[in-house]
Amino acid sequence: MSRKQVKGEYIETDTGNKVARKAVLVGTQHIMLGGKTVIQADAMIRGDLARTSQPSSAPGAAPGSTTAVAIGRYCFLSKGCCLRPPGRIYKGSFTYLPLRLGDHVFVGEGTVVQAATIGSHVHIGQNVVIGEFAIIKDYVRVLDGAVVPPNMVIPSFSIVAGQPARVVGEVPEGGHEAFELRELYKTVGNNPQPLPV
Amino acid sequence: MSSSSKRQSAFPRAQSGPKAPVNFSSSITIADSALLTGNHTINISSESVVHPRAKLDSAHGRITIGRRCIVHERTNIGAASADPRPSEARDGVVISDYATVEVGAVIESGGTMIGEGCHVGVGSRVGRGAQLGKHCILTPKTIIPPGEVVPDFTVVYSNGTRRLDKRGVTDLKNKAQARQIEVLRKLIPSNPAKFQP
Numbered sequence: 001m002s003r004k005q006v007k008g009e010y011i012e013t014d015t016g017n018k019v020a021r022k023a024v025l026v027g028t029q030h031i032m033l034g035g036k037t038v039i040q041a042d043a044m045i046r047g048d049l050a051r052t053s054q055p056s057s058a059p060g061a062a063p064g065s066t067t068a069v070a071i072g073r074y075c076f077l078s079k080g081c082c083l084r085p086p087g088r089i090y091k092g093s094f095t096y097l098p099l100r101l102g103d104h105v106f107v108g109e110g111t112v113v114q115a116a117t118i119g120s121h122v123h124i125g126q127n128v129v130i131g132e133f134a135i136i137k138d139y140v141r142v143l144d145g146a147v148v149p150p151n152m153v154i155p156s157f158s159i160v161a162g163q164p165a166r167v168v169g170e171v172p173e174g175g176h177e178a179f180e181l182r183e184l185y186k187t188v189g190n191n192p193q194p195l196p197v
Numbered sequence: 198m199s200s201s202s203k204r205q206s207a208f209p210r211a212q213s214g215p216k217a218p219v220n221f222s223s224s225i226t227i228a229d230s231a232l233l234t235g236n237h238t239i240n241i242s243s244e245s246v247v248h249p250r251a252k253l254d255s256a257h258g259r260i261t262i263g264r265r266c267i268v269h270e271r272t273n274i275g276a277a278s279a280d281p282r283p284s285e286a287r288d289g290v291v292i293s294d295y296a297t298v299e300v301g302a303v304i305e306s307g308g309t310m311i312g313e314g315c316h317v318g319v320g321s322r323v324g325r326g327a328q329l330g331k332h333c334i335l336t337p338k339t340i341i342p343p344g345e346v347v348p349d350f351t352v353v354y355s356n357g358t359r360r361l362d363k364r365g366v367t368d369l370k371n372k373a374q375a376r377q378i379e380v381l382r383k384l385i386p387s388n389p390a391k392f393q394p
Contacts, residue, residue, distance in 0.1 A: 163338065
């Protein structure tokens, strides 16, 4: 049998995304992956909760404006995490608004993310709950088990933890290199490479 | 690679457990990938919404969901309790009108009652036989022990502290819930026929 017919655990796309076959992607037409993103098994993305009310100024809005979840490059979605767009009453009607993730965002196991925006180089631990419309800036570390309340804005280079989450520290100088996910990206997929020591 | 890994069936696995007898209102929205199992009746009243991958298990008693409820994804309603003793209650879980059960919440079966307008937060667990009063709010990851009685308008935090909700916004909340359901009806393709005999 040819090599082509061997089915791996992951589907690898041309842009380098590695999506587990057991990942649950609902409403795929509203999910944008930037490339080199890993989605592990049982991760769930609710792309079907797309924006319904368009801004009145743009009746013929550009295609792609109904993106529900936008993910940058080198993001890593661990097993059992869940990304869903936040929703609220806006101008008298209920609407879901898009969830945007920057580059090099790590989402831990069992974490539920309902944020509005997550910047680049953000590490979110396991079993974290990110409340609706939270905004997380760049280089933020959210420790395991934290509950980030709705509408919270987390400034850059913070470390947050607790229920409810509070800023407990700062990312030390030079500590930003730990947020790089290029090496982690290579360790999963159909031909996983070991981490360089 | 062994040949067994190539031979996986493309069909979804058969549902675990028996197909539950259901009693749906004609106006509900239930996603195709919701899981309904068990041998007692599952009642869902008018205009309620069941998200994809929500699991309703009536093996340990009847499940009743009121009007205009929202059951989010990955919830487990009617989960088996850790306590093996049989419960004397005939009802498994009763969820009253206008209640919301958030992502990944678990509601154990055995006379469990969720009051009107309650909000069960992300990843919370409501023990067997617990009684939540009207318009209670459980913040994410709250655990309500079995048999606990929570009075009306209580806000329960995940660290165990409580307070009374004196905002008096129940009518507004119910209106917002109705708006949200209107939107969800458009977004979630409903397939009640799949669950009906």
